[in-house]
Amino acid sequence: MKNLKIAIQKSGRLNEKSVQLLKNCGLNFENYKSSLITTVSNFPLEILFLRDDDIPEYVQDGIADLGIVGENVIAETEAEVRYLQRLGFGKCSLKIAVPNHSDIRELSDLNGKAIATSYPVILQKFLTESRITADIRMISGSVEISPALELSHAIFDIVSTGGTLRSNGLVPFADVMTSEAILISKNGIDSNPVVRELMQRIQSVLRAAETKYVVLNVERDNLNEIISLLPGVKSPTLVPLAEENWVAVHTVISEQDFWEKINKLKAAGAQGIVVMPVEKIII
Numbered sequence: 041m042k043n044l045k046i047a048i049q050k051s052g053r054l055n056e057k058s059v060q061l062l063k064n065c066g067l068n069f070e071n072y073k074s075s076l077i078t079t080v081s082n083f084p085l086e087i088l089f090l091r092d093d094d095i096p097e098y099v100q101d102g103i104a105d106l107g108i109v110g111e112n113v114i115a116e117t118e119a120e121v122r123y124l125q126r127l128g129f130g131k132c133s134l135k136i137a138v139p140n141h142s143d144i145r146e147l148s149d150l151n152g153k154a155i156a157t158s159y160p161v162i163l164q165k166f167l168t169e170s171r172i173t174a175d176i177r178m179i180s181g182s183v184e185i186s187p188a189l190e191l192s193h194a195i196f197d198i199v200s201t202g203g204t205l206r207s208n209g210l211v212p213f214a215d216v217m218t219s220e221a222i223l224i225s226k227n228g229i230d231s232n233p234v235v236r237e238l239m240q241r242i243q244s245v246l247r248a249a250e251t252k253y254v255v256l257n258v259e260r261d262n263l264n265e266i267i268s269l270l271p272g273v274k275s276p277t278l279v280p281l282a283e284e285n286w287v288a289v290h291t292v293i294s295e296q297d298f299w300e301k302i303n304k305l306k307a308a309g310a311q312g313i314v315v316m317p318v319e320k321i322i323i
């Protein structure tokens with residue numbers, strides 16, 4: 041049987057985290073910057089390193105079976121692919137932004153204006169839905185500079201921290217979409233056993249990423265209250281301590297839950313709380 045192929049970004053914002061995710065799934069491969077394809081030595085998979093713009097169509101057309109790419113690029117290319125898994129990295133928004141002192145105040149003010157973007161398809165859809173007729177100027181990068189060069193009245197681009205907007209004297213004006221990295225497949229491939237195995241590994245890595253292993257010490261009298269605060273995978277493991285009447289409680293907990301509960305745990309008598317990363321969670 042031929043190896044499956046997965047396409048990931050060759051360099052850029054998603055490259056490192058895509059490579060790391062596959063490595064965390066136990067896949068061994070060389071990540072030479074110069075090679076465009078590499079074979080995984082311990083799993084029937086080849087990895088293609090591509091420009092992210094090409095990934096949705098390569099997957100749609102079956103040149104690659106799977107891909108990791110931003111949702112914004114899938115929307116822009118309008119490729120027909122299946123979403124297998126949201127991956128939780130590459131999170132950003134796509135927004136229309138205008139210069140600080142612009143007289144554009146409401147959406148209808150965009151009528152007749154020029155908007156610069158690298159995402160003309162997504163923008164056109166939004167403008168059509170909002171019944172706005174504007175002049176879309178396609179620019180492939182550094183879009184934020186175009187109002188200062190008097191090339192456009194507004195821009196439509198990716199925003200994460202907002203730092204690039206600020207440093208170019210722009211303010212967000214309208215939120216159009218949010219995006220994150222997605223594992224995609226061509227239609228009909230998700231029943232393939234190799235895809236299922238890879239999905240299972242990816243999900244166990246993602247589950248672990250948002251989970252912490254917690255060990256804390258508590259006096260037996262306070263144990264029930266501590267346990268009620270700690271819903272573990274099933275129930276916590278208890279290990280008696282040398283000091284009589286004290287136990288160590290071992291459990292896993294979502295990081296979000298942990299930060300919410302830490303003060304309650306301390307108030308309930310938890311001591312010596314140690315928090316450790318979890319590598320994989322198989323359920």
Ligand SMILES: Nc1ncnc2c1ncn2[C@@H]1O[C@H](COP(=O)(O)OP(=O)(O)OP(=O)(O)O)[C@@H](O)[C@H]1O
Pocket residue numbers: 049050051052053054090091092093109110111112113130131132198199200201219220221
């Ligand atoms: N500032 C950001 N914060 C978070 N995610 C981002 C940010 N900028 C981009 N992304 C996400 O990462 C993807 C890749 O961004 P990048 O800037 O590397 O693209 P690119 O320059 O088009 O890369 P390529 O050379 O592969 O065409 C984007 O499509 C988006 O989904």
Ligand SMILES: O=P(O)(O)OC[C@H]1O[C@H](OP(=O)(O)OP(=O)(O)O)[C@H](O)[C@@H]1O
Pocket residue numbers: 053181182184197198199200201202203204205
């Ligand atoms: O809101 P911020 O955190 O400032 O991020 C937004 C910027 O990030 C991306 O560009 P990137 O830095 O990847 O460079 P690029 O334009 O070369 O793709 C994007 O195109 C924005 O310009």
Ligand SMILES: [Mg+2]
Pocket residue numbers: 091092093
């Ligand atoms: Mg690109």
